[in-house]
Amino acid sequence: MQLINPWSSQQYKDYAKLRDQFGIQEFKFDLPDAPPIFRRGVIFGHRGFEYIYRSIMKKEKFGVLTGLMPSGKMHFGHKMTIDQVAYYQRMGADVHIAVADIEAYASRGISLEKAKEIALEEYVPSYIALGLDPERTEVYFQSRRIEVKDIAWKLSRKVNLSEFLAIYGFSGETNMTHIFSPLIQVGDILHVQYEKFGGRRPIIVPVGVDQDPHMRLTRDIVDRWRMFSISPQDRGLGVFYKGEDVRKKLERAREMLKERGYKKFEMNIPYKALYILDAGKEDYLEVESTLISLEEEFNPNVFYPPAATYHRLMTGLTGGKMSSSIPESAIFLTDTPEEAKKKVRNAKTGGRATLEEQRKYGGEPLLGEWLEEFHERREWAKDFVKNVVSWD
Structure with a gap:
């Protein structure tokens, strides 16, 4: 199985294979007033986006x-993320930006002051x-927010070292600060x-x-701390509870679900189960939201499972992943026009391996890839690329 390394400069090409291998769902949501990166397949997958879509539409x-x-x-690679964040903010979301100064110290040796x-x-x-x-955006530093470190410490009780080795491929040479940084x-x-x-x-x-x-790690941890779970049944949805005082908790769940409009229930105390007979798969999010509200009354470690969207990584000027730590690979947002022009002229051209292939197929310029993904006038961008790569 391929290992994804969050700290490497590795580039990925076969995104469909990554989806299949890691259980990422294909992104197929028709969002209102969505920017080009949503419409053109740049965002190729998601985990749990149904919650966000429901929040936007409602x-x-x-x-x-x-x-x-x-x-x-x-x-420019960072811009893909910020374009999405700005869109969600326009749709009504509150925005929180973490300055990962602990991670920078752990993986790159950058001091907190420099960060x-x-x-x-x-x-x-x-x-x-x-x-x-800026009035609706919060920026904070990992090292200064006690709540971040408290969660990392408390919730990590249900994570073991073998799991970390399997997810991240850490070795005996990895320093402990680096190992702890994913929990932050x-x-x-x-x-x-x-x-x-x-x-x-929903987040x-x-x-x-x-x-x-x-x-994956965060969503798994959220699931392990939950007291309620939901499973589709032949008749409706099954709600299962794994704690103590079963009857009281299931009766409270039934009461709250009745307030949401559900009317038909069966309770099975030995199985710690409450069956909602007039609910279907389309009611899953509504039922889950109700149970999270209930768990808040007695479980301080209950959270909505965080949703994620995944975008393709922007190819850098050198052909690999665009990276801040490899200056020659990136056009920085603060580069002057002259600096950007010089970088583009020195970029990997996308030429073919042989003269014959170059004449037959033309080049594969990186600039063309960027234009097709981000330019508002996509047909113009395609024509531009076609003219650039043609031999004549």
Whole structure:
């Protein structure tokens, strides 16, 4: 099985294979007023986006959590994420941005002081310039938010080292700060559901596919701390409880579900089950939301499972992944026009292996890939690329 490394500069090409291998669902949602990256397949997959879609269409509250690792400058690859965040904000979401200074220290050796300098001088101004409303956007530092570290410490009781080795491929040479940093990211993703930061609600985390290990880990941890689960039955939906005081909890669940309009129930105390006979698969999110509200009364570690969208990684100027830590691979958002022009002229051209193939097929310029993905006038972009790659 292929291993996804969130800290490498590895580029991925076969996204359908990644979807199948890691259980990522294909993104097929018709969103209102969506920007080009949603319409053109740049966002190719998701986990749990149904919650976010429901929130957008019903105009219910939801939040966005995104992050930056201050290891260098912001580039065009980062813009893909911010375009999504800005869209969700326009749809009513509250936005939280984590400055991953602990992760930068753990994986890149960047001091907390240097990380702060980079974040405030490079990243935060770029976020605002790309359209985020500063009045509705919160920026915080991992190292300074106690709630993030508390969640990492408490919820990690249900994670073991073997699982970490399987997900991240850590070795005996990996330092412990690096090993602990994914749990800090779990804290980042989940703490924004605390009442202090907006309460329990669906949260979307837009990321490149290289960050999927963090999302799988977080969603698995959320599931392990849940007291209720839901399973489709031949007749309706089954609600199962794994704690104590079974009758009281199931009766309370039935009471709350009646308030949502469900009327037909069967209770089986030995099986710790409540069957909702007049509910179907289409009611799953409504029932799940009700049970999360119930669990809040007695389980401080209950959270909505965070949703994620996955976008293709932007190809860098050198042919691999665009990366802040590899300056020659990226066009930075703060580059001058002259600097950007020079980088494009020195970029990998996309030429074929042989003269015969070049004459037969033309080139594969990286600039063409960018234009087809992001230019509003896609047909113009396609014609431009066709003219560029033609031999004549």
